[in-house]
Amino acid sequence: MNYHKYDVVIVGAGGAGLMSAMQLAHNTSVAVISKLYPTRSHTGAAQGGVAAALGNQEEDHWKWHMFDTVKGGDYLVDQDAAEVLTREAIDAVYDLEHWGLPFNRTEDGKIDQRRFGGHTRNFGEGPVRRSCYAADRTGHMILQTMYQQSVKNQVKFYNEYLMLDLLINDGQACGVVALCLRDGTIHTFHAKTIVFATGGYGRAWRITSNALACTGDGMAVAYRRGIPLEDMEMYQFHPTGLYKVGILLSEAARGEGAYLLNKDGERFCVRYAPTMEELAPRDMVSRFIVQEITEGRGIDGKDYVYLSVAHLGKEKIDAKLPDITDFARNYLGVEPYYEPVPIQPTAHYAMGGIPTDIEGRVIMDENNTTLPGMYAAGEVACVSVHGANRLGTNSLVDLIVFGRRAGKHIAAKWLPEADFAPLPPNPDAWATEMVESLLARASAGAKGKGETQEAIRQDLRDSMMENAGVVRDEQHLTAQMAKVAELKERWQTMRLMDTSRTFNTELMEVIELGNLIECAEATVAGALARQESRGAHYRSDFPTRDDKNFLQHTLAFRSETAGAPELRYKPVVITEFQPKERKY
Numbered sequence: 001m002n003y004h005k006y007d008v009v010i011v012g013a014g015g016a017g018l019m020s021a022m023q024l025a026h027n028t029s030v031a032v033i034s035k036l037y038p039t040r041s042h043t044g045a046a047q048g049g050v051a052a053a054l055g056n057q058e059e060d061h062w063k064w065h066m067f068d069t070v071k072g073g074d075y076l077v078d079q080d081a082a083e084v085l086t087r088e089a090i091d092a093v094y095d096l097e098h099w100g101l102p103f104n105r106t107e108d109g110k111i112d113q114r115r116f117g118g119h120t121r122n123f124g125e126g127p128v129r130r131s132c133y134a135a136d137r138t139g140h141m142i143l144q145t146m147y148q149q150s151v152k153n154q155v156k157f158y159n160e161y162l163m164l165d166l167l168i169n170d171g172q173a174c175g176v177v178a179l180c181l182r183d184g185t186i187h188t189f190h191a192k193t194i195v196f197a198t199g200g201y202g203r204a205w206r207i208t209s210n211a212l213a214c215t216g217d218g219m220a221v222a223y224r225r226g227i228p229l230e231d232m233e234m235y236q237f238h239p240t241g242l243y244k245v246g247i248l249l250s251e252a253a254r255g256e257g258a259y260l261l262n263k264d265g266e267r268f269c270v271r272y273a274p275t276m277e278e279l280a281p282r283d284m285v286s287r288f289i290v291q292e293i294t295e296g297r298g299i300d301g302k303d304y305v306y307l308s309v310a311h312l313g314k315e316k317i318d319a320k321l322p323d324i325t326d327f328a329r330n331y332l333g334v335e336p337y338y339e340p341v342p343i344q345p346t347a348h349y350a351m352g353g354i355p356t357d358i359e360g361r362v363i364m365d366e367n368n369t370t371l372p373g374m375y376a377a378g379e380v381a382c383v384s385v386h387g388a389n390r391l392g393t394n395s396l397v398d399l400i401v402f403g404r405r406a407g408k409h410i411a412a413k414w415l416p417e418a419d420f421a422p423l424p425p426n427p428d429a430w431a432t433e434m435v436e437s438l439l440a441r442a443s444a445g446a447k448g449k450g451e452t453q454e455a456i457r458q459d460l461r462d463s464m465m466e467n468a469g470v471v472r473d474e475q476h477l478t479a480q481m482a483k484v485a486e487l488k489e490r491w492q493t494m495r496l497m498d499t500s501r502t503f504n505t506e507l508m509e510v511i512e513l514g515n516l517i518e519c520a521e522a523t524v525a526g527a528l529a530r531q532e533s534r535g536a537h538y539r540s541d542f543p544t545r546d547d548k549n550f551l552q553h554t555l556a557f558r559s560e561t562a563g564a565p566e567l568r569y570k571p572v573v574i575t576e577f578q579p580k581e582r583k584y
């Protein structure tokens with residue numbers, strides 16, 4: 001057995017994982033496991049910015065930011081967590097600045113800030129400049145800065161290791177099992193502490209802004225080991241993905257003044273959201289677009305509308321939006337200096353995930369029982385600061401605030417009293433058997449039998465788009481539950497072609513596909529049971545919010561037998577802001 005022992009094992013080298021590692025590296029043995037080379041993590045694709053009420057451009061307060069976060073999340077946000085997020089955002093951003101992150105600057109040398117959807121001054125009066133940014137490559141800069149610092153601090157990286165399983169023994173998380181992609185060997189990591197920072201699962205939908213690696217591995221592995229998944233039905237579609245490809249055009253464009261136009265050249269957002277216009281929250285703008293399309297005002301009667309930046313002028317476009325305008329040129333052959341860019345909503349962000357408390361500790365049930373030694377942070381986690389809908393630039397700040405808090409809690413509170421729990425017998429048995437049985441399906445005798453993984457993947461992505469997208473109803477969700485159950489079966493017998501143990505990317509993709517199906521199951525089950533419309537979860541058969549019955553978090557527990565997860569519920573933490581109707 002390939003055996004490794006560390007005080008802390010962090011799975012994921014995106015913003016959340018690296019931020020946790022940064023708190024621990026000085027006097028603890030820390031390993032970071034990543035299926036990608038760290039700087040290829042999806043955090044590097046984040047464009048627009050990171051929210052913090054620094055007040056560098058105009059008056060701002062963390063309390064206003066907290067209010068916007070709670071209201072933006074359609075009141076499904078745990079308000080104790082939102083307070084932590086918005087207060088600590090300020091210090092966390094200064095940490096990044098001190099580590100060398102090259103933010104854009106104001107004339108007097110402070111961190112520059114721009115507008116983003118749903119961020120307002122004085123509890124909703126109008127847009128405020130709150131998002132700190134480095135052109136339209138903020139995430140790239142965050143990742144590069146923190147990776148350099150982690151290398152400097154001697155964090156041990158296991159790159160291109162695919163985590164397959166979580167080990168729990170004596171009521172404590174005590175390790176993970178991973179596949180080394182380079183040579184196909186299985187490795188057991190024994191640890192006092194495990195941190196999951198494995199990101200989201202946008203690849204479950206056909207049109208998505210998410211990178212190929214966003215396959216919900218951490219969520220699926222936890223779910224299989226009895227940890228519930230929280231509020232998975234809350235999945236955000238970003239309004240402005242490039243038509244047909246889904247690649248994101250950051251909300252920064254609208255923050256800088258871009259318009260959305262229908263086939264009549266009308267700025268339709270003004271009609272739906274007179275105060276915030278194009279800067280209403282994403283769930284709403286996505287629905288505005290879908291409504292325009294449904295009512296026949298898409299461009300040429302098709303399923304897209306225009307994003308126009310031309311009126312901003314070349315100079316501003318080049319200075320503030322260089323990358324995303326290049327995407328439009330390269331992928332659609334459109335010149336944004338003069339032409340509007342075809343866009344449609346694209347699957348973007350998981351508000352739900354592995355439930356945690358405000359220290360990043362993983363929660364096992366509706367009574368908030370923690371699993372000792374187990375932490376989660378970033379998009380894989382649900383703390384829940386985003387509730388039913390995340391505001392733009394509130395994810396990067398979630399990574400750095402809660403990645404930092406998890407790391408600090410581990411260092412100050414957990415490690416001083418923790419010990420290694422013994423590994424369970426044959427710790428790598430489950431993972432080894434899965435890998436061997438998949439490889440056996442590629443072996444000579446089995447070759448060519450069964451359908452390809454590509455067929456199953458397409459079916460998952462198309463059906464999720466059709467049945468669990470921006471607009472949902474009982475009929476489509478019921479059909480999708482059956483589809484997911486069917487896909488699970490088909491996954492068991494699909495065909496593999498590659499028997500190699502050296503960089504077998506087919507094997508990796510098949511495992512990832514299995515994880516996506518698990519995430520889809522929890523998403524659809526939660527969506528079917530939530531008979532109301534709230535935030536990103538819009539049910540055409542229940543078009544209003546129902547606080548009486550559904551002001552609560554869904555917890556989905558995987559069930560081996562029932563074919564559908566068991567759903568339980570827990571209350572939302574409300575401290576200051578009572579639920580109100582959302583108007584923008």
Ligand SMILES: Cc1cc2nc3c(=O)[nH]c(=O)nc-3n(C[C@H](O)[C@H](O)[C@H](O)COP(=O)(O)OP(=O)(O)OC[C@H]3O[C@@H](n4cnc5c(N)ncnc54)[C@H](O)[C@@H]3O)c2cc1C
Nearest residue numbers: 012013014015016035043048049163199378379393395396
């Ligand atoms: C195109 C795009 C633009 C965005 N722009 C913004 C923005 O401007 N502002 C904002 O706030 N948010 C933005 N977001 C959202 C935000 O970027 C993400 O939510 C966030 O970066 C997720 O970070 P993370 O650290 O949780 O995970 P990621 O950065 O996705 O990293 C996941 C890590 O986990 C590892 N991993 C995953 N599975 C395994 C496994 N099985 N074994 C081993 N390792 C594994 C990966 O290798 C990777 O290192 C954007 C998202 C996208 C897709």
